[in-house]
Amino acid sequence: MKNEPSKINIVLFYDYTYLRITVRNRNLIKTMQKLTLFGAGWCPNTLKAKVFLKVHNIPFEYINVEVSEIATKKIEKYLDEPPVVPTLLMDDKIIPNPDEEQLAKLLGINTDFRVMLYGADWCPDCLRAKAFLRENEINFMHLDVDLVEGATEVVTKINKGKRIIPTVIINEMPYSNPNNTILREVLNLPERDNLPVFDVAIIGGGAAGLTTSIYAQRDRFSSIILEKKIIGGNAYLTETIENYPGFQNISGPKLMTRMAEQAETYGAKLDIGSEVRSFQKDPQFFTIDTTSGEVRARSIVLAVGSTYKQLRILGEKELIGAGVHFCATCDGAFYRDKEVLVIGGGNSALEEGIFLARFCKKVTIVHRKPTFSASETYIEKLATIDNIETRLDITPVAFEAKGNGDFEGLRIQQNANGKEELLTADGAFIFIGLKPNTGFLKKTPVELDKKGFIATESGRTETNVEGIFAAGDCRQGAYAQVAAATGEGVMASYAVRNYLRNN
Numbered sequence: 001m002k003n004e005p006s007k008i009n010i011v012l013f014y015d016y017t018y019l020r021i022t023v024r025n026r027n028l029i030k031t032m033q034k035l036t037l038f039g040a041g042w043c044p045n046t047l048k049a050k051v052f053l054k055v056h057n058i059p060f061e062y063i064n065v066e067v068s069e070i071a072t073k074k075i076e077k078y079l080d081e082p083p084v085v086p087t088l089l090m091d092d093k094i095i096p097n098p099d100e101e102q103l104a105k106l107l108g109i110n111t112d113f114r115v116m117l118y119g120a121d122w123c124p125d126c127l128r129a130k131a132f133l134r135e136n137e138i139n140f141m142h143l144d145v146d147l148v149e150g151a152t153e154v155v156t157k158i159n160k161g162k163r164i165i166p167t168v169i170i171n172e173m174p175y176s177n178p179n180n181t182i183l184r185e186v187l188n189l190p191e192r193d194n195l196p197v198f199d200v201a202i203i204g205g206g207a208a209g210l211t212t213s214i215y216a217q218r219d220r221f222s223s224i225i226l227e228k229k230i231i232g233g234n235a236y237l238t239e240t241i242e243n244y245p246g247f248q249n250i251s252g253p254k255l256m257t258r259m260a261e262q263a264e265t266y267g268a269k270l271d272i273g274s275e276v277r278s279f280q281k282d283p284q285f286f287t288i289d290t291t292s293g294e295v296r297a298r299s300i301v302l303a304v305g306s307t308y309k310q311l312r313i314l315g316e317k318e319l320i321g322a323g324v325h326f327c328a329t330c331d332g333a334f335y336r337d338k339e340v341l342v343i344g345g346g347n348s349a350l351e352e353g354i355f356l357a358r359f360c361k362k363v364t365i366v367h368r369k370p371t372f373s374a375s376e377t378y379i380e381k382l383a384t385i386d387n388i389e390t391r392l393d394i395t396p397v398a399f400e401a402k403g404n405g406d407f408e409g410l411r412i413q414q415n416a417n418g419k420e421e422l423l424t425a426d427g428a429f430i431f432i433g434l435k436p437n438t439g440f441l442k443k444t445p446v447e448l449d450k451k452g453f454i455a456t457e458s459g460r461t462e463t464n465v466e467g468i469f470a471a472g473d474c475r476q477g478a479y480a481q482v483a484a485a486t487g488e489g490v491m492a493s494y495a496v497r498n499y500l501r502n503n
């Protein structure tokens with residue numbers, strides 16, 4: 001049996017500017033010797049020094065000079081006459097009454113950078129931001145909104161009512177879900193070196209992209225996966241996958257982590273947090289402009305997938321992130337024991353509704369049509385769950401907020417008689433379909449169909465541009481399933497192989 005994580009009760013300074021964590025010189029930490037702080041309970045400078053050391057995660061022994069004779073004896077040889085508190089003992093070095101500046105200097109702390117990340121383990125952008133900070137050796141404090149008492153309130157306060165994670169505080173300035181470019185700029189990190197010319201650059205790290213790279217690497221072609229968010233794509237955000245051959249039931253993150261590990265084992269380079277903005281064909285290779293710098297490759301596979309569609313009704317824009325969501329696995333945990341609405345009637349809506357019902361008090365599924373378009377398996381399952389209610393044949397009109405800006409509910413209109421009603425809830429999840437992530441291709445010669453999907457001949461991955469291929473959900477006619485996307489990844493890798501061998 002898995003133990004539930006216990007809630008950590010830490011005193012959180014609500015004014016987040018007091019919580020500071022810093023970039024530290026790694027070598028100094030490794031070689032840092034034992035620290036002892038002599039102080040007294042009544043002394044404000046002792047308190048300041050203690051807070052400074054704790055906040056910067058510096059281990060130290062604290063000796064209260066007033067407490068016992070033993071303590072007094074222990075410190076006599078170190079303290080001046082009359083004794084000065086606080087006094088810091090760093091190996092044999094005695095530092096009387098050090099201020100913050102002195103402490104920072106002594107401990108190799110660069111107080112120019114103070115980084116705190118409010119996030120959660122289930123949030124893809126948090127993983128991405130944490131990976132970026134670690135890669136760049138930035139020491140940061142991670143405050144898990146699920147575990148740290150008051151952390152969600154701090155996030156909500158900073159984001160004016162919206163629960164946006166990661167919220168990163170750098171030098172006392174909050175950044176809501178900053179991308180890696182913003183992190184790089186704010187932290188004053190140098191631009192990364194240019195990369196060599198890869199045989200294939202795969203744009204998008206979902207099922208299609210990862211499979212292409214596994215096959216390409218096994219064919220001894222070097223590949224780089226450029227992924228703007230998190231490796232695994234939409235499948236990573238899916239709680240359970242029950243139709244991927246070979247697995248009766250596997251969690252999306254588990255399946256996709258395995259695919260990513262397989263790609264890495266064969267030597268693929270995974271570049272997480274790199275959003276591709278455009279590319280151009282130079283005589284010998286494609287030059288790809290990403291938010292993390294320039295990448296060069298002899299061929300490109302577009303495996304950018306698709307994104308959730310919005311309802312485009314009143315109040316939606318204002319409440320996104322503050323009651324209105326598009327991913328149950330990402331944001332569902334905010335609604336434990338609460339009531340939520342799910343909007344949509346296809347497989348995704350029902351699957352996510354069933355997932356939410358596992359920990360929400362009540363789930364109401366709202367659909368425009370009189371019947372669900374989802375497969376029978378989901379419809380049958382739905383009927384067996386007590387805390388799911390369905391409202392069919394109604395049109396969503398507007399999301400409404402309370403006077404304080406908190407989410408109140410969804411105003412709906414009954415199609416049969418035009419009657420309006422407010423369905424109150426704590427939050428809403430919209431699952432009404434996907435649109436391809438191909439906006440950036442409009443600046444390129446790659447041909448798109450009317451809906452924005454990448455045009456290819458039926459059953460092929462070649463686009464209209466030589467050396468550029470498309471695979472997975474972003475391709476015209478795709479089946480929008482994980483197994484189909486992996487299959488398209490295989491097809492794309494074969495097409496790339498033929499192209500590279502002839503060019």
Ligand SMILES: Cc1cc2nc3c(=O)[nH]c(=O)nc-3n(C[C@H](O)[C@H](O)[C@H](O)COP(=O)(O)OP(=O)(O)OC[C@H]3O[C@@H](n4cnc5c(N)ncnc54)[C@H](O)[C@@H]3O)c2cc1C
Nearest residue numbers: 204206207208228233234235276304305472473480481482
């Ligand atoms: C809620 C939900 C539940 C689902 N459940 C199932 C299921 O049970 N079974 C099943 O078979 N399928 C399911 N699917 C469908 C399945 O997830 C997709 O078919 C599959 O993930 C498609 O893979 P893909 O690689 O084509 O695209 P995606 O998984 O969408 O991956 C594309 C990747 O490209 C990245 N990207 C986009 N633009 C750029 C850019 N400019 N630069 C860099 N990176 C970029 C994205 O961040 C993303 O990671 C579900 C989908 C959803 C939304």
